[in-house]
Amino acid sequence: MEELRDKNGLTEAEYLAAYKPGDYARPSVAVDMVIFSAADTKEENYRKLPQKELKVLLIQRGGHPYLGTWALPGGFVEPNETTEQAAQRELSEETGVENIYLEQLYTFSEPNRDPRTWVMSCSYLALIDSSKVSVSAGDDARRAEWFTVRLDTVSKKINESSDLIEKITEYKLVLLCEDIELSGSVKHTMKRTGAGIENIYEIIESNGIAFDHARIISYAVERLRGKVQYTDIALNLVPEYFTLTELQQVYEVILGTKLIKAPFRRKYGAMLCEPSEKTTSDAGHRPSRLYRRKWLTE
């Protein structure tokens, strides 16, 4: 292999030594983090259990563009690191917590998604257990807050003609934090013509959410909804010791549906969790067994 020479008579080592990068345009590459947690609501009735809510961490922009609106935490990838390492770095800077579940989501590349310059966003999904979440710090410079996430399908239209099927779905994303309400609408058009499929995503409204981050958050919620059903990913949103009711609430808040207790326990409780010796107490009702994650070693 060392002896191979190209049409200029150079070996690979010689070629690389002489290599000069061309000066064609290169994009900046940022990582944007969709950091979810599942936090308890406050419950006044001491006998009733709190409910879970899906939260996402946003940061208020202190400069242009999108000054004053809310954005996903993120930053630029540096030349000596992978996007995963950049994501890990941003994550510990932002939350102060190490060892968080991290998964690459999607690379968004619309050339005008950042009005300043050509910036691609390699987005990451991170899941953090709510007990580790530091109380939303009203830091001096950057204000970071956890927003309750709601993603609903607003409308679904299907246009069918002889050889064109068009499926238009509109999603509405609402983000709430005390008196702040942000919202965004994403329209997904799926076109099938002949043997071809085309998916188009458009942001048709973005209210207080910076860049294309409404789209990125919607995408992250959809990924979470899908993966929760066939992986143990939800266990990353729950403390080390947890009750099965808690876990069920996490599933419910992600999927947006109510689940029935008995089959949920048979399926996920038995498959993903193992009972510990501990129980809850002081609850105003029968105490509940605490479970731990069962590491799948199949």
Added chain:
Amino acid sequence: MEELRDKNGLTEAEYLAAYKPGDYARPSVAVDMVIFSAADTKEENYRKLPQKELKVLLIQRGGHPYLGTWALPGGFVEPNETTEQAAQRELSEETGVENIYLEQLYTFSEPNRDPRTWVMSCSYLALIDSSKVSVSAGDDARRAEWFTVRLDTVSKKINESSDLIEKITEYKLVLLCEDIELSGSVKHTMKRTGAGIENIYEIIESNGIAFDHARIISYAVERLRGKVQYTDIALNLVPEYFTLTELQQVYEVILGTKLIKAPFRRKYGAMLCEPSEKTTSDAGHRPSRLYRRKWLTE
């Protein structure tokens, strides 16, 4: 919103007009295409049916680095296009076929994955029906060939200690095209320490496959294996009119297992396909009904 001014007293329009991109390093971003098809093997016995094989399109490198080895088709993303558009462009250049199933896979970003310079690869999965595949053209400059794909799990080790679980899986990828045999080994280490999970992928051997493309191809096969089970993605590998046995073979070759006919037909045949009036003929046995894709409009 127009009236908001930042700490320098600028409106957003003024800020953007004055904006100068910094001169920090930017990566090149390439798209690499994993183009799969499912082609029939030759069968001498006229009564027997041909088998399907999973194929991937590779191009022999005509220059350094990795001169003479085989690489995924791909190219650089240009400033006025999305990665999807770049992928679409590469795809029609390479195969001459429009309207192909296309899906973003993963963005690989190890800083040294290209020995020349900092290049990220945004990889795409494309599925093309074998009847559209032009016979592997021995073009003048770039030699392109379809390689039969085989991905096996070679070994699986689990190290469990008190608070560290390590799962090491080794995959072996073999690519065959007549007398050419390429191979690669990818090692996946999953470490769980405390609440943290770390996934490390290493290429431990690459025989005739350029860059980190052995890893990208392995990733694509795994994605395909996963998605085939809960989507209609496999129908993109089959012509407009196809038999259910053909479709079953596609599933079998992707999953690497044999499936039982009756339940396969009940599940996928009824759900994803609709019968046409046509049948096969001249087969040396009972003719088979030809089906078409049923577009899912739920």
Added chain:
DNA sequence: CAAATAGTGTCTTTGAGACATTATGCG
């Protein structure tokens, strides 16, 4: 008719969904 595949019937087992019933700690 023999070879080879097409296509269907049915039995078993598994598991999801739905609902009901029993258990238990706390004030």
Added chain:
DNA sequence: CGCATAATGTCTCAAAGACACTATTTG
């Protein structure tokens, strides 16, 4: 004791897995 939740039992129904049987074409 009564409230609220914990935990489990059981019935029904749908579907996956496995296997066998019938149907149909061509040389």
